Each structure stands twice: as structure tokens, then as C-alpha cells.
Amino acid sequence: MVAVKSSSKLSRRERTNLSRGLLFISPWLLGLIIFTIYPLIYSIIFSFTRYSGFRRPVWLGMQNYTRLFSDSLFWLSLGNTLYYVLWAVPIGIVVALLLALAMNRDVREVNVYRAILYLPSILPTFALAFIFIVLINPQYGIVNIFFSLFGVPTQNFLSDPLGAKNVIIVLAQLGAGNAALIFLAGLRGIPATLYDAARIDGAGVWRRFYSITLPLLSPIILFNLITALSGGLQIFQQAYIMTNGGPNNGTLFYMLYLYRNAFAYAQLGYACALSLVLFVIGLALAGILFSVAQRFVNYEMVS
Amino acid sequence: MATQVMDKKAVATDEMTRYRRRARLQHVMQTAIPRLFLLIMCLIYAVPFYWMLSTALKSTSELAEFPPALFPRTLHFENFVLAVTKIPFAVYFGNTLLITLLTIIGSVLANLIVAYGFACIEWPGRDKVFYIVLATMFIPFPIAIVPQFDMFARLHWINTILPLVVPHFFAGAFFIFMLRQFLLQIPRELLEAARMDGATELQIMWNVILPLSRPALAAVALFSGISAWNDFMGPLIYLQDDLKRTLAVGLQVFRSTHDIQFNLLMAASLLTVLPLIILFLFSQRFFIKGVTVGSIK
Amino acid sequence: MSVQWWLRKPYAVLVLVLLLSLLLGACGNHAGPKEVVFWTSVTDDIDMQAQRDIATAFNQANPTLHVRVVPEPSTGIGDSTALITSVRGGVGPDAFLMDRFTVGQQAALGLLADLYPYTSKEQNLTGQYLPFAWSETQFQGHPYALPMDTDARVLYYNKTVLRAAGIDPAELDPKNGPIKMSKLKELAFKVNHKDAHGNYDRVGFIPWFGQAFHTTWALDYGAQFFDNKQCQLTPLEPAMLKTFTMYHDWSQALDFQKISTFTATYQPANALPSQNPFYSNHLAFKIDGDWDLSSIKQYVPKLDYGVTYMPVPDDRSTPFTWSGGFAMTIPTGASNPDGGYRFLRFMAGPEGQRIYTKETSHLPTWKALLDEKQLYDPGHLFFARTLAFSVSRPPLPVGGQISDELASVQDKVDFNTASPKEALQEFYNRVQPQMQQYCPFKLEGWSNPYK
Structure with a gap:
């Protein structure tokens, strides 16, 4: 829109570039209107109504929004989700980066590692959930055996609202394969000559990581951060399958609560209001992240 | 004299082998830490797969044992046969494959084109429009389900694979963003040089950018393929004819209201993910090779 | 040159694929007028087999109708996404086997057809069913489902x-x-x-x-x-x-x-x-x-x-x-509701429930079947007896x-x-x-x- 308004002042070159650019992004623009803008307008309208998805909607004005602020489960689920995002996103980036760096090493059997590390990203979530049992079984689980070495009594992490959230955060790391693969593709894009030159200059492993890998990988890190944020805010499946929001609503994440309202309670109007609030929160967080990160992101290859 | 030469040679080779041995030792030492790390991570990451496999090979009575046995006492390979014959596996497999292949084609093509528009052409307002792309990543998925279904129903696309495939030909925020980040890393000089030579934008995209972004495109193919293959909600609501269903939906046969035939479910699930493992191994080639951007500069 | 490029490379493939999938999709719509589309949310193989057998028996007894059984697995307890979307889109089934507990809620939403026009023509249908099961199908005094199986x-x-x-x-x-x-x-x-x-x-x-x-x-x-x-x-x-x-x-x-x-x-x-x-x-x-x-x-x-x-x-x-269990319903806007009701009546009636009880060892809600001892395992008889004391959740x-x-x-x-x-x-x-x-x-x- 900004572009169109000022197009009269554009030079000829800019104008041809504009039309070329718009031509290239036209599939997305079309998809945006059909698959995103239309549903979005639809849900904005319905967020002001009581609507079951079936009979005629009843106009409520701002009632859904005022209800939201006095809804204890809205706040609880928002808190749970933010807690999850705050821990799972940074941990996820570090784990994925470590995996990618390790997979990028010149080790003969690296193909095998890479395949195994990616395996959980292919498997259905209910299979991943099994690692729960192996790791945190109060009697046979590795975690409890480890803790009991230090005299900590065995405990059932899933019976504690905070513990259950932490378990889901740890479990989410099994899905690090996707982000790691993107990092790996980024690492492969860094010219080896840069490292060779640095090595000749006597730079150590850490120095090379800080002055070559990290800056050149920064666009990819930003990408993984933003997608992890968007995924983290919409965390749903793990809790849906494993804990169904419990114990004591400790893993009732925002999307789970939204989903219940939309499809189990048939309160589509309220669910739309919940969606839009999550959308706004997501945009705000992404905006902060983007503007902070943009300063550190380096798009040009430097030699 | 002769012995002297021999001695010198012997010394030289001795030194060579010693040097080589030292080098090899150094390499082993340097890779020891990453190796150990990878080994431990692999042990953890392999647990779910191992559990699926061992469960798939257990007999029904063995499933009830407590604590659960790590290895099945006898290997019940017939579970795989049973699993395949209980559902029209070949039909579901074909349906899933068609949807997945079309999704991959759509995703790779559309996202490459759009990402090129966002990364390789400088047009006024580009970055502002790009923020809209990012913004769409934060729209929660449930709000789209009902309006999209209404739309596809009006188009009479229910019971066809179109609602599952066509949207991918319009690109998506995740992949646009991902490819853009990669394309922005490609030196601008390459683009400028090609433009000087009179190449059209499409030619540049196809001949210059495409070969350089193969790892990223492989990732697009892989991720879109996996999500299409495992998608449950989409096929469930859009494909209502039993024989048009996909594997992910078909697996529900092993679940009843109160019980699950876990060994058969696991056997069928393993067969279901097998093509994905193959897809991964295939795309892995692109990740290993990497790109040789540096050499051009 | 440029035009050829446009055609030759990516878009050509895109257009082709689109056309191909359009073609594939076009072959999908051939619903006959006498077909009764039956969705079931009970999709494990034993129950599917029993439902297919019931459909076959029904088709034999009613040559003018043909029941097509479609498994429609539930995505979660009380989740009726598939039903809501398809009824809205006008592509819903003529009969639907669903969790009886949710009948009240779905009826309140307007997703289910009121069966009163059909049941009121029958002789004492209410009395044929176990009272707790029948009461669970009621919404505002009208039946919106016929009870199927039950449990204890x-x-x-x-x-x-x-x-x-x-x-x-x-x-x-x-x-x-x-x-x-x-x-x-x-x-x-x-x-x-x-x-x-x-x-x-x-x-x-x-x-x-x-x-x-x-x-x-x-x-x-x-x-x-x-x-x-x-x-x-x-x-x-x-x-x-x-x-x-x-x-x-x-x-x-x-x-x-x-x-x-x-x-x-x-x-x-x-x-x-x-x-x-x-x-x-x-x-x-x-x-x-x-x-x-x-x-x-x-x-x-x-x-x-x-x-x-x-x-x-x-x-x-x-x-x-x-007790809980399942119930047969007709979704709103079904294209063949009359055929749907005939199938409902068959499946939830003595013929269908007899097959179902025998094959799945679920308990029936059709009272007379509780006396047919040969339908039950000896271990199951105690459960059948307790049904006399049973109550359902409030609809x-x-x-x-x-x-x-x-x-x-x-x-x-x-x-x-x-x-x-x-x-x-x-x-x-x-x-x-x-x-x-x-x-x-x-x-x-x-x-x-x-x-």
C-alpha cells in the first residue's frame, strides 16, 4: 500500500522493479487474500458475537473481550504459554545450533548421526511422548535414578503443574531436528575459505565461532527464533496428547484452551476473540524480537 | 653406502608414519568431543523409534508385562503383515503419496518464486510487505478451519484432494521467510552480473539462484513433504470417502474407544513413516554437499 | 523469449499440476439418490466389521436403499469439527453414530435433526429402550437420536x-x-x-x-x-x-x-x-x-x-x-433423511443391535435383547443385570x-x-x-x- 501510494514519485527503474517484485510475490498475495485475510475478517466479525459455528450469530458487542479479561483460565493459559515460550525458545535454539555444529563436523559416520537426530521430527507425537516414561518413571526412569544419587526422593514430575510444563519443554527438544537442519543448511553456506583464513591468522575454535559462524548464521538464527516464537505461542499437540491440560491446569496452554472453546464447547465467537488476542500478542513479541535482532543480523557475506 | 641410504630412508619413513599417526591422533582427539556429544544425543533421540520398533514386534500378552521388556522375547514380524492387511494400505499409501508429491512441488515452486521477489529484487515497500508475511505466522490455526471449509464447500472441492494441495501453490509464510533468509546471503554481485548480461529475472532465479539454494530448497521439500504426509486434520475433514483417505487417518482403525492395539498401531506407523525416512536420506545429499558460494567471489 | 520462459519453466508445471488435480477431483462426485451415507465415529476394526455387517443386512432387507459406511474418527472427546464443518458445507451424512453424551449439546447447536416427526408415528418406541439411554437422547422433550450400545x-x-x-x-x-x-x-x-x-x-x-x-x-x-x-x-x-x-x-x-x-x-x-x-x-x-x-x-x-x-x-x-454409549442421529440438512431414519431404526433396533452385541460384546439398549442370554459371555451377564440400576449423565x-x-x-x-x-x-x-x-x-x- 505504501508502495502504491508513492509510485508516482518513483524512478523508472524503481517502477519496473516494483512491478517485477509484485509479479513474483503475486502467488502469495493471492493466497493471502483468499486463505488469510478472508478468514481473519470473518473471525474479527465473529469475535463480537456469540456463535456456535452453526445457528445465526448473536451480536454481543465487546462482551467476549470483557469476558476474556475476567476469565481465570485465559490468564492461566496465557501464563503457561509465556512460561513455555520463555524457556523452550532459547533452549531450542541452543540445542538445535549445537546439533547442527556437531553434524557439520568432519566425522566419517556423521550420516548415521544426522539420520537418527532427525528421526523424532518424522515420528508421530504420541511415539515421542513415550520418552516420558523412559526418562521420568519414578522408579525406573533415568532422571529419578540420577537424582536419587544425590539423595533426592523420587518424584513424579507429571503430577506437579510446574514439573509437567518443564517436562514438555524438555520433550520439545526432541523436535530440534528441523531447526538443526536449517542451521546446517546455513552452515554449509559459509565458505570454508573464511575458516581457513582465520585459522592461518591463528584464531581458535571460539574465536572462529564468534567472528565467523555466529554473524554469518545470524539471518538463520533470526528465522529460527521467529518461527520458534510463533510455534511456541501455538504449543498445542504435546499437551493435547499427553496431559490434556493437567495436572491442575498446569499444561493448559493458550491454544489448548482456544481449541476447546472452538470445537468442544462450540463457542466460536469467544474462540475468535481469544485468537485475535493471541495474534496481537504474537505480533507484539515478534516485533520486539525483530527490531532487537535486526541490529545484529548480517545479510552480506564478508570475507 | 648402501646401508646409509637405507638407514636414511628408514628414518624418513619412520618419521612419516610417526607424523601421520600424530595427525590421525589429533583428528581423533578433535572429533572425540563432538562424537561423544552426538553419540549421547543419538541414544536419547533414538528411544522413541526403538520403542515403536520393539512394541511393533511384541505379542499382545507381552504388551501387558510390567516393567515393560526392553526386547521382545520372540519377534512377531507377522504384526506388520496383519497391520497392512487390516487397512487398505496400498490405496491409502497411493493417496498419501499423491497429496505429498503435489504439495512438495507446489511448495518448492511457489515459495522459491515468492522468496525471490522478497530477497532478490529491490522494490519500494518490499520490507514493509515482508512484515505482513511474518505477521501471518502468528495467526492461530483454528480460526481458519471454518471459513476455509465454507469456501471449499462452495467450490465443491470436498472429497477431492484440491483443498489439501492447492493452498500450497500460493506459498506460505514459514517457507518464504526461510528461503528469503537464505537468498539474502547470496552475494548481490552475482545478481548484478547476471542482469548486466541481460538475463531476465526468471532466468536468474532458475539458473543462478536455484542451484545455489539447493540445501534450503531441499529443506522446503522435506518439511512440506513431512507435514503433508502426517497431516491428520486436513484429510479428515476434506476427504470423506473411505477410499480417498490417507494413512494418517487410516491408522485410527487400531484405536477403539477404550483400547488400542498398540503392536499393530506401531507396526503400521513404522511402515507409514518409512517413506519419510527415505525422503530424508534422499534430501540429505543436498545438505551434505552444501553450496560453493565462497568460490565465486 | 521471456514469454517462452514463463511458459516453459515453473508456471507451466504449476498450471499442469493444477489441471491434473482438478481432473482428479472431478471424478469424485457420484452420489446416487438412494444412497444413505452413514458416518461412524467408532472406527476400530471389530466395530467397523459389525457396522458393515449391519449395513449389509439392511441393504438386503431394503433393496431400494444402499448404506455406505464411512469411518469418521474423532479428533478428541466431544470434538465435532468434522460434523460441524460438513453440515455447514452441506456435505454432511444421512446418519451418524456418535457419543450419546454429546447429543444434547449437538442438538442445542442445531447440528441434529429432531426425530419426533418419525418417532411419534411409532408404537411405544420409548418403552423398547432402557430408560436411562432413551433419556440421554432428549433435548427439550424431543428425541434427537436413537440409542445404540451401552456399557456399565x-x-x-x-x-x-x-x-x-x-x-x-x-x-x-x-x-x-x-x-x-x-x-x-x-x-x-x-x-x-x-x-x-x-x-x-x-x-x-x-x-x-x-x-x-x-x-x-x-x-x-x-x-x-x-x-x-x-x-x-x-x-x-x-x-x-x-x-x-x-x-x-x-x-x-x-x-x-x-x-x-x-x-x-x-x-x-x-x-x-x-x-x-x-x-x-x-x-x-x-x-x-x-x-x-x-x-x-x-x-x-x-x-x-x-x-x-x-x-x-x-x-x-x-x-x-x-452408563455411556453411542447413539444414531441424523445430521441437519441430510440429503436423504427418510432413508437415514430407516437405517437408524434398523441399526438401533433389535436387528442391528443383535448383530452389534454379538460381534462387539457391547451391551444393547434394546430391552428385549437383554433376555437373549446366548448373546453374552457368562462374564458379561452380571453387567447386563446391573443395567436395571443404571443412570446416564444429564443431557x-x-x-x-x-x-x-x-x-x-x-x-x-x-x-x-x-x-x-x-x-x-x-x-x-x-x-x-x-x-x-x-x-x-x-x-x-x-x-x-x-x-
Whole structure:
């Protein structure tokens, strides 16, 4: 829109570039209107109504929004989700980066590692959930055996609202394969000559990581951060399958609560209001992240 | 004299082998830490797969044992046969494959084109429009389900694979963003040089950018393929004819209201993910090779 | 040159693929006028086979109609996404087998057709069904479904564990009538045993394990849930308070965290359904449904166990159980509702239910079939008998939310983060506004006889 308004002042070159650019992004623009803008307008309208998805909607004005602020489960689920995002996103980036760096090493059997590390990203979530049992079984689980070495009594992490959230955060790391693969593709894009030159200059492993890998990988890190944020805010499946929001609503994440309202309670109007609030929160967080990160992101290859 | 030469040679080779041995030792030492790390991570990451496999090979009575046995006492390979014959596996497999292949084609093509528009052409307002792309990543998925279904129903696309495939030909925020980040890393000089030579934008995209972004495109193919293959909600609501269903939906046969035939479910699930493992191994080639951007500069 | 490029490379492929998929899609629509499309949300292979057999029998008996069975797995309890979307899109089925408990809610949404125009023409159809099952299909006094199968909950006791704790299992014989809550507590605490680390390795009874949960106890204590006159939920009625006071007392006496550790050890989250402390001789009593019989037969055929009536409050001696099950409905806007009803009547009538009972060992809701002893395993007969004492959950339009919110109350009381009264008040504050939109509403045909 900004572009169109000022197009009269554009030079000829800019104008041809504009039309070329718009031509290239036209599939997305079309998809945006059909698959995103239309549903979005639809849900904005319905967020002001009581609507079951079936009979005629009843106009409520701002009632859904005022209800939201006095809804204890809205706040609880928002808190749970933010807690999850705050821990799972940074941990996820570090784990994925470590995996990618390790997979990028010149080790003969690296193909095998890479395949195994990616395996959980292919498997259905209910299979991943099994690692729960192996790791945190109060009697046979590795975690409890480890803790009991230090005299900590065995405990059932899933019976504690905070513990259950932490378990889901740890479990989410099994899905690090996707982000790691993107990092790996980024690492492969860094010219080896840069490292060779640095090595000749006597730079150590850490120095090379800080002055070559990290800056050149920064666009990819930003990408993984933003997608992890968007995924983290919409965390749903793990809790849906494993804990169904419990114990004591400790893993009732925002999307789970939204989903219940939309499809189990048939309160589509309220669910739309919940969606839009999550959308706004997501945009705000992404905006902060983007503007902070943009300063550190380096798009040009430097030699 | 002769012995002297021999001695010198012997010394030289001795030194060579010693040097080589030292080098090899150094390499082993340097890779020891990453190796150990990878080994431990692999042990953890392999647990779910191992559990699926061992469960798939257990007999029904063995499933009830407590604590659960790590290895099945006898290997019940017939579970795989049973699993395949209980559902029209070949039909579901074909349906899933068609949807997945079309999704991959759509995703790779559309996202490459759009990402090129966002990364390789400088047009006024580009970055502002790009923020809209990012913004769409934060729209929660449930709000789209009902309006999209209404739309596809009006188009009479229910019971066809179109609602599952066509949207991918319009690109998506995740992949646009991902490819853009990669394309922005490609030196601008390459683009400028090609433009000087009179190449059209499409030619540049196809001949210059495409070969350089193969790892990223492989990732697009892989991720879109996996999500299409495992998608449950989409096929469930859009494909209502039993024989048009996909594997992910078909697996529900092993679940009843109160019980699950876990060994058969696991056997069928393993067969279901097998093509994905193959897809991964295939795309892995692109990740290993990497790109040789540096050499051009 | 440029034009050729456009055509030759990516877009050509795109257009081609689009055309191809359009073609593929076009071949998909050939619904005949006499077809009855039947969706089922019960999709495991035994039940699918039984439903296909019923459809075949129906097709033979009714040459003018043809039933097509379509499995429509549910994405979750009470999740009717597929039904809502397809009814809206005008592509819904003519008959749908769904969880009977959700009929009230779906009818309130307008997703189901009122069956009164059909049932009113029949001779005493109501009387043919078990009363609790029939009452669950009612919404505002009209039937919106025909009951299909049902189930029953009983008290299972593990004789091995009881003997190890010095209790004679003969005490529990159903001949002695249902066990009182105080007696059960006394026996259960005799069984409890802890290992050297202070963790339970043997437990008597857990009132929140298996089919023992908020609604089970609320019905057992005689909860009415709803006041027709005021159109109000009744969270603070004595039965509700008794239920959650019971939870409070047991969770305090047993130590909720210790029991969590016990269940997580012997039946971890996401464990196989076959891994169960009752099966592995670590738990003496559990409340479970008749379907557990087939699981025991399948996984632990040698288990030494018995079944008796559900425990009852101390001031009552009538046996009690509650039942769920499925029901046949016609979604709104079905293209062949008349054909749909004929199939409903067949499948939920004696012909269909007889096939279903025989093949799936579910219990029927068609009363006369309960007398056909050859349909049941000997072990199943006791369950069939308990159906005379059974009650269903109240068919309220906000049933799903009531269930989730009661689970919250139960958690809060178990974790001792709120008193039963506080938690129930919060339950009311959350659910009543949702109920309000259906007022005036009358829960007709349903009442809990155990008040």
C-alpha cells in the first residue's frame, strides 16, 4: 500500500522493479487474500458475537473481550504459554545450533548421526511422548535414578503443574531436528575459505565461532527464533496428547484452551476473540524480537 | 653406502608414519568431543523409534508385562503383515503419496518464486510487505478451519484432494521467510552480473539462484513433504470417502474407544513413516554437499 | 523469449499440476439418490466389521436403499469439527453414530435433526429402550437420536492382592449387595503398603483411577446437576459437596503426591492400555467398565479377579451404576433423511443391535435383547443385570464444559489448592453463563433416581 501510494514519485527503474517484485510475490498475495485475510475478517466479525459455528450469530458487542479479561483460565493459559515460550525458545535454539555444529563436523559416520537426530521430527507425537516414561518413571526412569544419587526422593514430575510444563519443554527438544537442519543448511553456506583464513591468522575454535559462524548464521538464527516464537505461542499437540491440560491446569496452554472453546464447547465467537488476542500478542513479541535482532543480523557475506 | 641410504630412508619413513599417526591422533582427539556429544544425543533421540520398533514386534500378552521388556522375547514380524492387511494400505499409501508429491512441488515452486521477489529484487515497500508475511505466522490455526471449509464447500472441492494441495501453490509464510533468509546471503554481485548480461529475472532465479539454494530448497521439500504426509486434520475433514483417505487417518482403525492395539498401531506407523525416512536420506545429499558460494567471489 | 520462459519453466508445471488435480477431483462426485451415507465415529476394526455387517443386512432387507459406511474418527472427546464443518458445507451424512453424551449439546447447536416427526408415528418406541439411554437422547422433550450400545461400570477386585493383605475376597461377592463407601475405605487402607523408600507398592483403592471420576461419584451420591425451575446449575447441592469432600478426604489420607508416584510407576502417562497396576497385582480395587473384560482376556488371561456392584454411600443399599454409549442421529440438512431414519431404526433396533452385541460384546439398549442370554459371555451377564440400576449423565447443552470444569474442581481439591465449596463455586461461575444462553431450558425425562 505504501508502495502504491508513492509510485508516482518513483524512478523508472524503481517502477519496473516494483512491478517485477509484485509479479513474483503475486502467488502469495493471492493466497493471502483468499486463505488469510478472508478468514481473519470473518473471525474479527465473529469475535463480537456469540456463535456456535452453526445457528445465526448473536451480536454481543465487546462482551467476549470483557469476558476474556475476567476469565481465570485465559490468564492461566496465557501464563503457561509465556512460561513455555520463555524457556523452550532459547533452549531450542541452543540445542538445535549445537546439533547442527556437531553434524557439520568432519566425522566419517556423521550420516548415521544426522539420520537418527532427525528421526523424532518424522515420528508421530504420541511415539515421542513415550520418552516420558523412559526418562521420568519414578522408579525406573533415568532422571529419578540420577537424582536419587544425590539423595533426592523420587518424584513424579507429571503430577506437579510446574514439573509437567518443564517436562514438555524438555520433550520439545526432541523436535530440534528441523531447526538443526536449517542451521546446517546455513552452515554449509559459509565458505570454508573464511575458516581457513582465520585459522592461518591463528584464531581458535571460539574465536572462529564468534567472528565467523555466529554473524554469518545470524539471518538463520533470526528465522529460527521467529518461527520458534510463533510455534511456541501455538504449543498445542504435546499437551493435547499427553496431559490434556493437567495436572491442575498446569499444561493448559493458550491454544489448548482456544481449541476447546472452538470445537468442544462450540463457542466460536469467544474462540475468535481469544485468537485475535493471541495474534496481537504474537505480533507484539515478534516485533520486539525483530527490531532487537535486526541490529545484529548480517545479510552480506564478508570475507 | 648402501646401508646409509637405507638407514636414511628408514628414518624418513619412520618419521612419516610417526607424523601421520600424530595427525590421525589429533583428528581423533578433535572429533572425540563432538562424537561423544552426538553419540549421547543419538541414544536419547533414538528411544522413541526403538520403542515403536520393539512394541511393533511384541505379542499382545507381552504388551501387558510390567516393567515393560526392553526386547521382545520372540519377534512377531507377522504384526506388520496383519497391520497392512487390516487397512487398505496400498490405496491409502497411493493417496498419501499423491497429496505429498503435489504439495512438495507446489511448495518448492511457489515459495522459491515468492522468496525471490522478497530477497532478490529491490522494490519500494518490499520490507514493509515482508512484515505482513511474518505477521501471518502468528495467526492461530483454528480460526481458519471454518471459513476455509465454507469456501471449499462452495467450490465443491470436498472429497477431492484440491483443498489439501492447492493452498500450497500460493506459498506460505514459514517457507518464504526461510528461503528469503537464505537468498539474502547470496552475494548481490552475482545478481548484478547476471542482469548486466541481460538475463531476465526468471532466468536468474532458475539458473543462478536455484542451484545455489539447493540445501534450503531441499529443506522446503522435506518439511512440506513431512507435514503433508502426517497431516491428520486436513484429510479428515476434506476427504470423506473411505477410499480417498490417507494413512494418517487410516491408522485410527487400531484405536477403539477404550483400547488400542498398540503392536499393530506401531507396526503400521513404522511402515507409514518409512517413506519419510527415505525422503530424508534422499534430501540429505543436498545438505551434505552444501553450496560453493565462497568460490565465486 | 521471456514469454517462452514463463511458459516453459515453473508456471507451466504449476498450471499442469493444477489441471491434473482438478481432473482428479472431478471424478469424485457420484452420489446416487438412494444412497444413505452413514458416518461412524467408532472406527476400530471389530466395530467397523459389525457396522458393515449391519449395513449389509439392511441393504438386503431394503433393496431400494444402499448404506455406505464411512469411518469418521474423532479428533478428541466431544470434538465435532468434522460434523460441524460438513453440515455447514452441506456435505454432511444421512446418519451418524456418535457419543450419546454429546447429543444434547449437538442438538442445542442445531447440528441434529429432531426425530419426533418419525418417532411419534411409532408404537411405544420409548418403552423398547432402557430408560436411562432413551433419556440421554432428549433435548427439550424431543428425541434427537436413537440409542445404540451401552456399557456399565462396576467394582473390579483383585483376589491375589486382597489375599496378600489378609482379606477374604468372598466378602465382596455380589450376593452380599453393593459395598458401602466406609467399608471399602476400611478394606482399602488395609491393603495399602509402602516400600523401604516410603513409596506405595500396593494400594487398595484410588477414587480417581480408571472410571472413578467426578461424574461417577456425583451420580452415585445422587447429584441432580441442574434445577429446571431456576434454570440453574446446582454445584452446591449436597451430593456435589459430598463428592468433592470425599475427594478431599481420600487425597489427604492417601497423600495425593504419593499416589501420583504410584500410578506413574505402574501406569505411566501414555503407557499401553494393558499396563495397569490392577493387571500387575499392585492395586486391589478399581472402578471400570465392561470393556475391561475383553482387555483382561486379551492381556492378562490368568488374572484372578472378581466383579461386584459399584460402592454406594453408607445411607443407601440399592446397587448403582452409570452408563455411556453411542447413539444414531441424523445430521441437519441430510440429503436423504427418510432413508437415514430407516437405517437408524434398523441399526438401533433389535436387528442391528443383535448383530452389534454379538460381534462387539457391547451391551444393547434394546430391552428385549437383554433376555437373549446366548448373546453374552457368562462374564458379561452380571453387567447386563446391573443395567436395571443404571443412570446416564444429564443431557445438558453444556455437557462437555461441565465435564472439563468438574475435572478442574477435582484437581483443585486433590492438590488442596481450594476447598470443595470454593472450587464448586468457581465451577458455577464459569459454566452458568454458558448455560444461561439456553434458558429457559428443561431437563426433561432425566433425573437421578439416587437423590
